[in-house]
Amino acid sequence: MTQSDPIQAQLIAARRNQILDAATKVFAQKGFHRATIKDVAKEAGIADGTIYNYFENKTGLILGLLERLNETRNRAANLEQVSQGDLQEQMRTYMAHRFETLEAQGFDLLQVLLSELLVDADLRDLYYQQIIKPTYDLAQTSFKQWEDDQRIKAIDPFLSTRIISGAFLGLILLRLLGDTELQERWHELPAAITEIVLHGLLPGENNEQDANR
Amino acid sequence: MTQSDPIQAQLIAARRNQILDAATKVFAQKGFHRATIKDVAKEAGIADGTIYNYFENKTGLILGLLERLNETRNRAANLEQVSQGDLQEQMRTYMAHRFETLEAQGFDLLQVLLSELLVDADLRDLYYQQIIKPTYDLAQTSFKQWEDDQRIKAIDPFLSTRIISGAFLGLILLRLLGDTELQERWHELPAAITEIVLHGLLPGENNEQDANR
Amino acid sequence: MTQSDPIQAQLIAARRNQILDAATKVFAQKGFHRATIKDVAKEAGIADGTIYNYFENKTGLILGLLERLNETRNRAANLEQVSQGDLQEQMRTYMAHRFETLEAQGFDLLQVLLSELLVDADLRDLYYQQIIKPTYDLAQTSFKQWEDDQRIKAIDPFLSTRIISGAFLGLILLRLLGDTELQERWHELPAAITEIVLHGLLPGENNEQDANR
Amino acid sequence: MTQSDPIQAQLIAARRNQILDAATKVFAQKGFHRATIKDVAKEAGIADGTIYNYFENKTGLILGLLERLNETRNRAANLEQVSQGDLQEQMRTYMAHRFETLEAQGFDLLQVLLSELLVDADLRDLYYQQIIKPTYDLAQTSFKQWEDDQRIKAIDPFLSTRIISGAFLGLILLRLLGDTELQERWHELPAAITEIVLHGLLPGENNEQDANR
């Protein structure tokens, strides 16, 4: 009936974001289950019922958060440029970038989503298909390429991908679980991970100096 | 009222375990929040009210589960013998053992606990102090020792510990999040992790063949 | 504010009818309580709020439907001509006509209205005064006339009226309650009712053949 | 766990009846939809939640009421004895008895149930199958018997049954709809119905005087 689809769409998107922002904040403080719709509405400065004009139900808020995460990630992925320099430099940059992206998302959000993902199988599948799988596939492709170029050893790319992204994910989890010391040295991680992953812990020739050469 | 301490204590412990077993099963199936006390009681074959004779409240069940996990871990740690062989062999054995211990606990339980930990700050602190921190400290001590013995390079033991246990934790999380392929190749992980962590991905002398020798 | 009475009035009446048509359809499908204003508005192709320009509130829609029913009935009553023929013929024709009128109204609508009437005392009184009472009075007058003319026996006209219109109403109710067989033989009812009411079930001289003579 | 099934069953039945009594009262006053569970609980002198220990949900209360109606009816049917005397006497007694049974149930209850039946198709089917249909079948059998015995004319038993029970039902509906005069003369109905149904309205030999003799 009313004209101006695009303006309408913008208003709707704005309202959705307003609600999701509030949800992020409230869920992070209280956890998804303990937080009430009233809490979220109050935080957003709107009425309870309004939320239901923009989201199917409470779970819809989680879906909305996942969507936003997905969009942000995709946008980030598009911007991601092949970094210059040698492999170690590339990897370090890549890791640093990934960590930054996450930092921008807010660890609170991750905490909430992760907690729900662990509990809700449907959500888990959705997240796995939409976010984890694509990330893997990309990483795995890079690994194969490096392997083909003989820049890295011929180790199983599947397992390597899992192990490295696992380390990544695990460090985040450790931080979420309250490792404050880790938090303080967060910025040192990209270099440290890269160092270990590329050269290993054993003493010998594959040391950093060599690699940088 | 309570005479006969030892027998009483055993009965109480037995009942607590009976309830916790039921809780483990039910929480694993439905998740902590969706599971009701009635569910747990039914599974344990007792009345709802009886649970409250052994646990403060529903959260008490989680605490009880964490406690048991802690005990199991401690017992496992005590049994853990310094494995024979070279460093790689030792590490591989250690990893395999840790994975086995986890496997025995049941991933379902882990899923539930993790989900609650992420949401409940008090629980998180408790878990961090009781389980994560001690594990770190132990691992970090080993690292320092190896470093002193010059069996590994002098990389920051703090970060190394975090990265490796992070990888460990992260891989579990990936599996919990639904990576079925990873699940199928689960037994290959100890060797793969050890290989990467010790020798790195770069081609060179520290290669697997040497290490296996 | 409101100039141009006649045109305005027509527009208003048209819109009211448009809304009531939609309400009839929606209420018939979902029942009054399950149907929402949004449903009615959507069916009418207008906005929710618009309905409130033409009706006080949701109950106002029921009142509006009753009003229309009333008007239709009055119009029908005015058109109702004293049918020719003997008493049985007259009665049969009258009954058939009444059934037809109802049929035209739609049984669904009746179902909805009846359900609300049973629940809402105010509505009930209104309906009783506006529709049921007048119908009675009319019928009762006819009965008295027939009685005076000695065309029927001198039985209490009050009770006779109630019993016969009760039979009428009851048959409708039976149909509304799901008697599909009755529905299939619906057209046979006027004759059957008339036969029983005039001649009775006992075997004897007052049989149909005689009466038709 | 606890012994004494029969006592348990009695307690449960008592509590159910207590709740249904309260529901009858409250629903009759406010109507099913306007009445809240809280209302019913308050009337029954129990907590809201307790209702849900005995009934699935709010609709379950209606089902419970129907069940009780059904049981009462069955019990009444079993007690129903073939009355002595001529056909008119029998019919009059039967009608009077049916009216009494209804009166005992309380018209309020009927009002509530009828209203819901009209709106809820599932409930309607249930009621039709459980109560209306059996009643019909019984009545229709009697009709056929009388017909075979040539005590009544050979009119279609199907339609006759519907018309007479329709009259019955319709009179109740008229009363429910607020016909207070009818209410006052309620006790005269059995005789009046019987008179009309057996002898008809036409003057002639099958007249009341004969029948009453």
Place this chain on the structure above:
DNA sequence: TATGAATGAGCATTCATTCAT
């Protein structure tokens, strides 16, 4: 101690109604 019926606070969700545009 064990029981499980009773409790009632708590919450997601609906939807009639309003009102700024």
Place this chain on the structure above:
DNA sequence: CATGAATGAATGCTCATTCAT
């Protein structure tokens, strides 16, 4: 007048917890 987003009161239902037996 028409719109439809916003409102928020209202309510069915859940379930952790209590306590009389």
